[in-house]
Amino acid sequence: MTSKKVKAGDFAPNIQVVNADGETIELSSLWSDKPVVLAFLRHFG
Amino acid sequence: MLDQLAQNTEWFNKRGVRVAAVTMGKPYEAQMFCAQRSPQVVCLSNPDQSAYKEFNIGKINAQDVFNPASWRAWLRVLRRGFKPGPPGEQDAQQLGATFIIGTAGKVLLAHYNRFMGDNPELGQLKTIVEKLGKTDVVRVA
Numbered sequence: 001m002t003s004k005k006v007k008a009g010d011f012a013p014n015i016q017v018v019n020a021d022g023e024t025i026e027l028s029s030l031w032s033d034k035p036v037v038l039a040f041l042r043h044f045g
Numbered sequence: 046m047l048d049q050l051a052q053n054t055e056w057f058n059k060r061g062v063r064v065a066a067v068t069m070g071k072p073y074e075a076q077m078f079c080a081q082r083s084p085q086v087v088c089l090s091n092p093d094q095s096a097y098k099e100f101n102i103g104k105i106n107a108q109d110v111f112n113p114a115s116w117r118a119w120l121r122v123l124r125r126g127f128k129p130g131p132p133g134e135q136d137a138q139q140l141g142a143t144f145i146i147g148t149a150g151k152v153l154l155a156h157y158n159r160f161m162g163d164n165p166e167l168g169q170l171k172t173i174v175e176k177l178g179k180t181d182v183v184r185v186a
Contacts, residue, residue, distance in 0.1 A: 006144070006152055008152050008155055012146045013099040014150070015096050016095075019072070020072060022072040030065050031147065034061050036146050037057055037065070037143065037144075038066075038067065038145075038146060040067045040100065041066055041067065041141050042161070
């Protein structure tokens, strides 16, 4: 785990997440072909 | 933030930018949630919050409960017609964050929510995306 907050100019951490189909993907696959706006949400409530 | 992004996904997509949301829900929960709220947004599931930790996204502290800005954000959500509910199994203290990441993996914008509802201005995101069209390789699928 990184100990510092990510800031503009840093390389984004890559980690595995699960897509809505239940498949494990690399987060980096989101920005490998085009830029991404990536929002980390709070809980669903 | 999700609602603002959902309403503007087409704008971002037209400029060759993907919009994605990481949630703490299980995959089927994330699928249902995003189908209702943001069908065009790429929805991801991260129930163990490992991605939140990797990006070092903070948690709400006790002072945040008394922060007027938090309550204003809460009211904004209510005015939009959403009725916030209990977090269920998810971490109620987890804050959100928003990033714009270029194709080289470089972070172009990092906004960490300091309290509930402390989201970046949509205009700020759009300004960066507009500039991105001139400085980064943008391909439309």
